[in-house]
Amino acid sequence: MASLATVADLEARIGRTLTTTEAARAEALLADASGLIRGYTRQHFEQVEDDVVQLTAAGSFIRLPQRPVTAVSSVVAISYAPVPDLTLPEGTWGWDGIDLIEVYPAASDVWVSLPESLYDAAGPGTFRITYDHGYADIPADVVAVCCRMVLSVLLAPTMAEGLVQERVGQYAYQYGQAAGQASPGATVRLSDADRDDLARYKRTSGTIAVRVR
Structure with a gap:
């Protein structure tokens, strides 16, 4: 199943081409984010x-x-x-x-x-x-959530999960002082904001389904 967003979608949001290092991780992160979105909503989205x-x-x-x-x-x-x-x-x-x-x-x-x-x-x-x-085209808000999940990881200065502040020599980086603003680490996650944006797609009840093919 294809990812819900593309590398081109990521690049459009940051206004530049991904670096070699970023590009090496992008496809896997997009696939991970898409899997989490589909698991949360129980929807495939594609036609x-x-x-x-x-x-x-x-x-x-x-x-x-x-x-x-x-x-x-x-x-x-x-x-x-x-x-x-x-x-x-x-x-x-x-x-x-x-x-x-x-x-x-x-x-x-x-x-x-x-x-x-x-x-x-x-x-x-x-x-x-x-x-x-x-959908003939993946809904724009689903693409936006997928990109947001990936870019929060891809553009983080460090892959050390939970890090709030980092100092290298005279350089210091503050991730944020509010709750939940530490470094996201190396893997994507659904935030509360992501869940809110996806809420209208989420199936909460229905008949029991078994995929035949």
């Missing part, structure tokens, strides 16, 4: 077509895990005896155009091909969904 996930419904509703959802092409009921896998026909499920799928009850006026014994049953609980999701 994916025909993604297949297996989901457990909450009642008759299935919440798709990745946003924005751009299309839903298939809903398959899993282990629905006596038919192991049943592709649900049009008219037996609906998508709200955002991220919610509703599977309609197994009534005879909707499900015209089910065995008679299954009508009015509770219906299957697990589904395999094929859908498209993601």
Whole structure:
């Protein structure tokens, strides 16, 4: 999975080309920052077509895990005896155009091909969904957070984590006097400000998702 920001994004923010030393670390730091952002938000962000996930419904509703959802092409009921896998026909499920799928009850006026014994049953609980999701361009605020995380590490005068002040000969550098303003060290981290900026993307609840491919 590609990083959420690029070296060019970093250079645009500092107004110069990265040095050889900075460039040697930049790609790894971008990958690390992207991983932390995706882990926190539970979102991939990039465009994916025909993604297949297996989901457990909450009642008759299935919440798709990745946003924005751009299309839903298939809903398959899993282990629905006596038919192991049943592709649900049009008219037996609906998508709200955002991220919610509703599977309609197994009534005879909707499900015209089910065995008679299954009508009015509770219906299957697990589904395999094929859908498209993601952004054509990574949102600008996500790129900004990714760059901020990387540049705070990349431009730090030292990789000694937690250092507040450093002196070399007559040169002294003060990182800051407020809490949390020590040297960030050699690895990227999500700050409280980063979490605040990413809050609108964070998934806090939904149906259980298992990635199929």
